[in-house]
Structure formats: structure tokens, C-alpha cells
Amino acid sequence: MTSTFRTLTVPLDAETFPGGLPSFLVRDDVLCWTRREAGLVGFGEIARFTATGPERFLEADIWWRHLVLEADIEDAVDCPGTGPVAFGSFAFSKASAHESRLLVPEIVVGLRDGQAWLTQLTFDDGELTEAGARAALDRWLRSGRAAEDNGSADGAVVDGAVDDPAPGAAQAGAAVVRPLPLAAGATLHTGSLSEEDWMAAVAAGVKEIRTGALEKLVLARDIVATVPTGVNAAQVLRELSARYRECWTYGVDGLVGATPEMLIQVEGRTAQARVLAGTLDRRDADGMAGSPLEFAERVLAGSEKQRHEHDIAIQSLTTQLAPFSEAMNAHSEPFILELPNVWHLASDVKAELAEVEGHVPTCLALINALHPTAAVCGTPTTVAGALIRKLEHLDRGPYAGPVGWLDAAGNGEWGIALRGAVIESPQTVRLYAGCGVVDGSVPETELAETWAKFRPMLESLGISS
Numbered sequence: 001m002t003s004t005f006r007t008l009t010v011p012l013d014a015e016t017f018p019g020g021l022p023s024f025l026v027r028d029d030v031l032c033w034t035r036r037e038a039g040l041v042g043f044g045e046i047a048r049f050t051a052t053g054p055e056r057f058l059e060a061d062i063w064w065r066h067l068v069l070e071a072d073i074e075d076a077v078d079c080p081g082t083g084p085v086a087f088g089s090f091a092f093s094k095a096s097a098h099e100s101r102l103l104v105p106e107i108v109v110g111l112r113d114g115q116a117w118l119t120q121l122t123f124d125d126g127e128l129t130e131a132g133a134r135a136a137l138d139r140w141l142r143s144g145r146a147a148e149d150n151g152s153a154d155g156a157v158v159d160g161a162v163d164d165p166a167p168g169a170a171q172a173g174a175a176v177v178r179p180l181p182l183a184a185g186a187t188l189h190t191g192s193l194s195e196e197d198w199m200a201a202v203a204a205g206v207k208e209i210r211t212g213a214l215e216k217l218v219l220a221r222d223i224v225a226t227v228p229t230g231v232n233a234a235q236v237l238r239e240l241s242a243r244y245r246e247c248w249t250y251g252v253d254g255l256v257g258a259t260p261e262m263l264i265q266v267e268g269r270t271a272q273a274r275v276l277a278g279t280l281d282r283r284d285a286d287g288m289a290g291s292p293l294e295f296a297e298r299v300l301a302g303s304e305k306q307r308h309e310h311d312i313a314i315q316s317l318t319t320q321l322a323p324f325s326e327a328m329n330a331h332s333e334p335f336i337l338e339l340p341n342v343w344h345l346a347s348d349v350k351a352e353l354a355e356v357e358g359h360v361p362t363c364l365a366l367i368n369a370l371h372p373t374a375a376v377c378g379t380p381t382t383v384a385g386a387l388i389r390k391l392e393h394l395d396r397g398p399y400a401g402p403v404g405w406l407d408a409a410g411n412g413e414w415g416i417a418l419r420g421a422v423i424e425s426p427q428t429v430r431l432y433a434g435c436g437v438v439d440g441s442v443p444e445t446e447l448a449e450t451w452a453k454f455r456p457m458l459e460s461l462g463i464s465s
């Protein structure tokens with residue numbers, strides 16, 4: 001058996017890939033965490049941790065801390081995301097059969113504030129060198145290109161990507177997103193519940209809320225897309241990152257999507273979250289008086305129901321974060337987050353983490369306390385969680401669970417896996433979407449909201465909606 005876990009991080013010239021990180025999204029199995037041009041893209045897998053059950057976050061935290069404890073780290077860039085990193089995705093429910101996982105890639109390309117880097121990670125003996133790391137990246141990019149040429153990573157459309165890079169000079173091309181070809185013959189199927197049954201579940205949820213048993217409940221549903229020409233995950237990721245620039249585009253082991261909601265971002269002693277609750281389909285603004293944004297402000301910020309739902313979500317996060325924090329601030333007024341498909345009522349929360357015995361909590365320790373938030377479960381958590389199991393008839397799998405990455409110092413970014421899907425077979429994708437239900441929620445309106453939330457994935461799969 002091995003040998004030490006070793007990593008080498010070297011600077012990369014960001015100008016060699018003007019399209020930013022999305023231009024590295026050339027393989028269906030790429031590990032991805034990008035927003036605008038920044039983030040992390042990983043290739044290969046040298047280690048994996050899996051767990052199920054209520055202790056999945058803490059078990060993963062221990063595994064990772066143990067792994068990096070004795071790691072031999074050479075890092076010429078030294079910022080969050082350099083050195084050893086793992087990408088991860090966790091099941092929403094402690095009762096889920098779905099395995100939560102951390103994946104340690106062989107190669108990572110990172111970009112942050114104009115600084116790019118390349119990390120190679122290994123358990124093998126032998127020297128890690130800059131030339132070796134660049135050659136390994138080139139191999140991954142070339143294999144991606146070859147797969148695209150053979151049609152297996154179908155129709156990938158990154159113009160000019162890795163055109164015979166000079167030896168030792170890893171580079172990708174600018175990502176040019178061409179109009180999406182519609183997936184020929186793609187079909188959509190009912191998931192666990194029919195639309196009628198799901199609306200009945202929403203009505204049952206509202207009834208429970210009226211008894212006073214709970215204040216808010218988030219109910220989700222799934223649909224299944226069949227794409228006979230094959231699901232092209234790399235293209236889906238490129239589409240999402242190009243169109244949903246305010247979102248975090250994620251790809252981890254078959255889970256793909258672009259989430260607007262940040263569960264927790266840890267950088268040194270600073271933790272940040274973006275809480276969303278309150279949704280409006282942008283198509284609802286068609287034909288309305290005033291500018292679309294004025295319409296969104298009137299309907300979202302001006303609605304008592306939406307504001308109430310939003311306040312519940314913020315309170316659930318800040319209450320859970322408070323014991324770990326020395327100071328915390330949230331915007332006093334939520335703002336309107338504008339996405340191509342919907343508007344959301346959003347609030348950013350920032351906390352200064354408290355040290356316990358000389359350490360700030362790692363992002364996985366925080367996730368253990370924060371998940372599930374009211375934004376994806378409800379309040380009170382235990383009552384909402386039990387009702388979700390009873391009414392949804394769905395194992396949410398990784399949907400609405402944390403997805404993101406972490407480094408050896410405990411820094412990381414973990415979004416809530418929304419607006420996403422699980423690629424279940426080369427031709428099959430399961431999409432998930434849910435809505436916050438409160439007193440006064442109307443089942444038909446909530447159903448329409450799920451369709452608006454499916455739209456980013458449907459469009460990037462080439463299925464019009």
C-alpha cells in the first residue's frame with residue numbers, strides 16, 4: 001500500500017484560457033464548480049469516501065482531515081482551493097439510500113481573482129514536477145477532445161480547445177457556446193408522483209400547516225428525461241455556466257446543475273451564505289405594467305407571504321450559524337436575484353467564525369449544523385422532514401443536499417444542489433425541483449413554479465419547455 005498523499009500546485013497563466021474555467025469542461029466525468037469564469041475543475045479520481053446516514057458530514061470531515069494531516073503539500077500559489085482539494089455531494093436525507101461522497105481528483109485547475117493554478121494530486125511514489133502536472137492536464141484535455149471527436153462526449157462545442165498545445169504548455173480555448181441543438185427524440189416522463197398527486201401532496205401540506213404543526217414545508221418532485229442521442233454532461237455544464245452566470249455550476253459524479261443558493265462558503269475565518277426563498281417565474285412578467293424588475297419587486301418584496309417565507313429561511317440559517325460565530329450580519333432588506341428563468345428574494349449572510357481550541361470549524365462541521373435549512377426542508381425541521389418523507393414519495397438522493405468542494409485548511413464552497421439532475425444512465429436523467437409551501441400556497445401555482453425551476457436543466461439538455 002502507499003505512500004503519502006502528495007500535492008503540487010503551480011501558477012498557470014490565466015491568459016492562456018480566455019474563456020475561463022468553463023473552457024476546461026470537455027469531459028462528461030469532469031468535476032466542476034464554477035461561477036462566472038472562476039472556480040475549480042477537476043479530472044480523474046485518486047481517492048473516494050462514501051457514507052450514508054446521519055453522521056455522513058462528520059464522517060467525511062474526519063476522513064478528509066485524516067487524509068490531509070500528513071500530506072506532503074507543495075503550494076506556490078497558496079489561496080483557498082490550492083493544495084489538496086476534494087469535490088463532494090451529500091444526500092439530502094439521513095435516511096437516504098444514496099451515498100454521500102467526497103472525490104479526490106488527480107488534476108485540478110483553479111481560477112480566482114485572475115490568478116490561475118494547476119494542482120496535481122497523487123499517492124504514487126515518484127517526483128511531482130511542474131512539467132509532469134502540465135503534461136497530465138494536457139492528457140486529460142486531449143482525451144476529452146478525442147472523446148468529443150468520436151461523438152461520445154457528443155457535440156461538445158468548445159471552439160479551439162487544446163489545439164495541440166506545445167509540450168508542457170497546458171492551455172484550453174475560449175468556450176464559445178453555440179445555439180443548442182435540440183436533443184432529437186427526447187421525452188419526459190412522470191417521476192415518483194403524477195402532477196395531480198403532487199398537487200394533492202401540496203394541498204395536504206397546507207392543511208398540516210393550518211393545524212399549527214409547522215410553519216413551512218418544502219415539497220419537491222422529480223421528472224425523468226430520456227435522451228436517445230445520449231446525455232452530454234460536458235455540454236450541459238458549459239451551457240449552464242454560460243447562461244446562469246449568477247449561479248454556481250456543479251458537476252460531481254453524475255450530479256449536474258447550476259444552483260443560485262449558497263449554503264456556506266468558508267474562507268479563513270469568514271463564512272458566507274446566500275439564502276433564497278420567494279420565487280417568481282420571469283414569464284409571469286410578460287404583458288405586465290412597468291419594467292420587469294419593478295414587477296418582481298412588487299410581487300416578491302411587496303408580498304407578505306413571500307417575505308414571511310424568506311424571513312423563516314434566514315432565521316433558520318442564522319440561528320444554526322450563531323453558535324459558531326463571533327459576529328454576523330445579514331442585509332436588513334432582501335434583494336431581488338435575477339436569473340434567466342426566475343427571480344428570487346435573496347439575502348446574503350456573513351459571519352466571522354469563532355475559534356474553538358485554536359481552530360475555526362471546517363466547512364463540513366458547519367454543514368453538519370446547517371443542513372437542512374428551511375429553504376429546502378421547512379420549519380420546524382423535524383416536523384417538516386417527517387412530512388416530506390410522508391408526502392413526497394421520493395428519495396431526494398443528492399437533490400437539495402450540499403454540493404461543492406473543500407481544501408486542506410477547511411476552506412470550501414458548498415451550494416445547495418438545486419436546479420439540477422442526476423444522470424442515471426447514458427440516456428436517462430432525473431430532474432428535481434421543489435417549492436416552499438406556507439399557509440396560503442396554491443397547488444397549481446407551486447406546480448408551475450417547479451416547471452420554471454426545471455427550465456435551466458431542460459434547456460441545457462436540449463429539451464424546450
Ligand SMILES: C=C(O[C@@H]1C=C(C(=O)O)C=C[C@H]1O)C(=O)O
Pocket residue numbers: 218220261276277278279344375376418419432433434435436437453
Ligand atoms: C427547493 C427549491 O428551491 C428553493 C425554494 C424556493 C422557494 O420556494 O421560493 C426558492 C429557492 C430555493 O431555496 C428548488 O429549486 O428545487
